[in-house]
Amino acid sequence: MTDTGDGAPLSHLAPLPQGRWRREAVVTAVAFTLCLLGGVVGVGVGNDDTVAPPPVVAYVLATVSCAVLPARHRAPLATLAATTVCGLLLPVLGLLPNPLIVAPAVVAAYSCALTARTERRAAGTVSFAAAVLLVASVPFFEADSWQDTSRMATVAAFPLVAGVLGRSTHHRRAYVAAVEERAQRAEETRDSEARQRVGEERVRIARDLHDAVAHQITLANAQASVASHLFDARPEQARQSLRELVRTTGDALDDLRATVGLLRQTGDTAAPAGPPPGLARLPTLLASFRRAGLDVAVDEEGTPRPLAPGVDLTAYRIVQEALTNVAKHAGTGTARVGLVWGRDRVAVTVSDDGAGNRTGAGLTGTGGTGAGGGVPVTPAMGERAPGYGLIGMRERASAIGGRLSAGSRPEGGFLVSSELPAPPVDGTPAEAPSPTAPAPGVPADGGAV
Numbered sequence: 017m018t019d020t021g022d023g024a025p026l027s028h029l030a031p032l033p034q035g036r037w038r039r040e041a042v043v044t045a046v047a048f049t050l051c052l053l054g055g056v057v058g059v060g061v062g063n064d065d066t067v068a069p070p071p072v073v074a075y076v077l078a079t080v081s082c083a084v085l086p087a088r089h090r091a092p093l094a095t096l097a098a099t100t101v102c103g104l105l106l107p108v109l110g111l112l113p114n115p116l117i118v119a120p121a122v123v124a125a126y127s128c129a130l131t132a133r134t135e136r137r138a139a140g141t142v143s144f145a146a147a148v149l150l151v152a153s154v155p156f157f158e159a160d161s162w163q164d165t166s167r168m169a170t171v172a173a174f175p176l177v178a179g180v181l182g183r184s185t186h187h188r189r190a191y192v193a194a195v196e197e198r199a200q201r202a203e204e205t206r207d208s209e210a211r212q213r214v215g216e217e218r219v220r221i222a223r224d225l226h227d228a229v230a231h232q233i234t235l236a237n238a239q240a241s242v243a244s245h246l247f248d249a250r251p252e253q254a255r256q257s258l259r260e261l262v263r264t265t266g267d268a269l270d271d272l273r274a275t276v277g278l279l280r281q282t283g284d285t286a287a288p289a290g291p292p293p294g295l296a297r298l299p300t301l302l303a304s305f306r307r308a309g310l311d312v313a314v315d316e317e318g319t320p321r322p323l324a325p326g327v328d329l330t331a332y333r334i335v336q337e338a339l340t341n342v343a344k345h346a347g348t349g350t351a352r353v354g355l356v357w358g359r360d361r362v363a364v365t366v367s368d369d370g371a372g373n374r375t376g377a378g379l380t381g382t383g384g385t386g387a388g389g390g391v392p393v394t395p396a397m398g399e400r401a402p403g404y405g406l407i408g409m410r411e412r413a414s415a416i417g418g419r420l421s422a423g424s425r426p427e428g429g430f431l432v433s434s435e436l437p438a439p440p441v442d443g444t445p446a447e448a449p450s451p452t453a454p455a456p457g458v459p460a461d462g463g464a465v
Contacts, residue, residue, distance in 0.1 A: 054112075146175040234340050236265050330416055331434075
């Protein structure tokens with residue numbers, strides 16, 4: 017398999033396409049005609065040009081030199097050598113060297129320069145062919161005649177001009193091929209980036225759905241369990257629990273509607289979109305857990321300040337998910353949330369003193385009723401496959417440049433601790449707690465998961 021003049025690979029045994037056959041026929045016919053016209057010109061007395069019918073040797077020369085032209089794509093050097101030898105035989109055959117009679121050599125020089133791999137090879141082969149044709153024309157002309165000198169230069173210049181044109185065509189085709197390749201690579205890169213963005217968006221939406229809805233469903237499950245547990249013995253408390261259940265499920269539907277509304281396409285009815293939740297909504301979040309029977313205490317140190325939207329949302333989701341896991345798995349009715357504001361960090365911790373069992377990235381609860389009047393854990397709440405709560409919290413913290421650790425406390429219970437970036441603002445006190453100092457109740461090793 018070799019490279020053709022137009023950059024298309026062509027096998028020695030593969031037939032030429034119909035369009036290529038037509039082009040080869042036209043090129044060969046034109047070269048044959050020009051070669052015969054060159055054979056018509058002769059030299060008379062006093063070096064005057066004479067015109068006479070082409071002799072038989074002109075037909076033979078034109079036939080032989082043009083017959084090898086179709087092979088110039090497969091063997092350009094051999095074709096150029098054959099046509100140059102035919103030009104070298106002009107003095108022997110008594111034919112006058114002129115640009116027309118060397119037309120096959122000019123065509124072969126163009127193809128050789130077009131397919132040469134390097135500039136040096138192209139220049140060397142074409143220059144050698146031009147020199148041979150120049151030598152062949154010397155016996156016919158007198159060196160001291162300007163007219164003869166111009167004729168000799170013209171015979172030698174035509175292959176050189178053809179070589180320059182062939183090399184220019186080679187560079188132009190290489191440039192076009194490089195541009196097309198870059199455009200194809202750019203398109204593939206755009207497709208890859210689009211697929212990556214789609215994957216990241218799917219993970220983000222899945223994480224938002226988990227964070228926004230899971231804790232509401234957990235609370236609803238707990239409230240339904242309380243209502244079922246107290247339905248016969250304490251009907252008034254059961255009705256109160258059912259009323260809280262209605263409110264919780266309504267909040268869950270609102271969060272679900274807001275999250276799924278992001279998937280609407282252009283032109284769909286726009287859903288009302290409120291600001292994303294943050295630590296400003298922390299009292300409302302804690303109130304929902306308290307209504308479900310989980311007593312949550314808050315410890316805050318340092319001077320609170322506004323956070324970036326992504327950091328604010330991450331802090332809220334970490335508290336939300338950690339408290340949801342306490343309600344589901346801790347086997348206790350109390351939890352503690354800690355906020356420590358440092359100079360350029362905010363530490364968020366959620367801890368409990370329960371004895372629930374947790375495994376891996378998900379958490380698996382135990383049956384029974386939590387100590388201290390906690391939420392009763394039913395079989396529907398307890399025996400579940402591991403989830404993705406801790407994984408989601410850690411991914412959220414890492415995405416904004418923070419870190420999160422989770423693990424059992426030596427004194428019992430479970431601790432989720434995170435440090436999130438909180439750039440200082442004007443007025444931040446210099447004595448703010450150092451971000452490297454552990455928050456209250458945070459183990460020194462971090463218990464990284």
